[in-house]
Amino acid sequence: MDTLASVNTRKGPEERPLLKAFLDLFFPNQCPICQESASAARYVCPDCERSLTGLLPTPFLGEGFGKVTRFCYFSEVDSVLYGLVKAYKYLPRKDLANHLSFFLFRLIDFWRASVPFIIPLPAHPASIRTRGFSNTRLILDRLKERFIPNLTILEPAVRREWSYRPQASLQDEEERKANVRDVFRMKKGTILPERVALFDDVYTTGATVAEYCRVLAPYVKQIDLFILVRRK
Ligand SMILES: [Zn+2]
Incomplete structure (x- = not known):
């Protein structure tokens, strides 16, 4: 069964740490809910993910x-x-x-x-x-x-x-x-x-x-x- 954490994980960057580091540096990802910066491996930031999970x-x-x-x-x-x-x-x-x-x-x-x-x-x-x-x-x-x-x-x-x-x-x-x-x-x-x-x-x-x-x-x-x- 999918959890919110798995739904919120981008498969590509999550599996390739170098790609993730590159994306985080040059293409910073913005959380679409709170506009804080988020890792390239996530769709929404950890704080919003926690709030949603709760x-x-x-x-x-x-x-x-x-x-x-x-x-x-x-x-x-x-x-x-x-x-x-x-x-x-x-x-x-x-x-x-x-x-x-x-x-x-x-x-x-x-x-x-x-x-x-x-x-x-x-x-x-x-x-x-x-x-x-x-x-x-x-x-x-x-x-x-x-x-x-x-x-x-x-x-x-x-x-x-x-x-x-x-x-x-x-x-x-x-x-x-x-x-x-x-x-x-x-x-x-x-x-x-x-x-x-x-x-x-x-x-x-x-x-x-x-x-x-x-x-x-x-x-x-x-x-x-x-x-x-x-x-x-
Ligand atoms: Zn957020």
């Missing part, structure tokens, strides 16, 4: 709604995990998807949830273009590769780009709700299992997730929601 999943469930019967989230406050998510999404640091899949796996494992089918909350098309990847889909790809090989990743709905702005640009809860109304469309001929899991990295007001679940509801009996960071 994090435990939140031991209670969020309140369900509609067909969401189980609402699990790893962290509730702006923890170091949120620093990791922000670095992944906004620097952006695609290589941190492995770290985040590790925390998603720990969350699923903590609740002893069986997750055969999981859906990534569709990312905003403009964000996918800017980043070059879908933040939710990539974490699930890594989850399947490293932790749950028999996972089936489904993408039953798509986002319609023209009708709304990125949620992060809006503060007001009502504005966020109005902004995402009718932005998801089911793909034609969709048939889904009775029970599916839904994944998003950050949950703020929940407007986007709620709208997605509303579109999904006629097709399923039960939704398990998995979130890395729930903001207040």
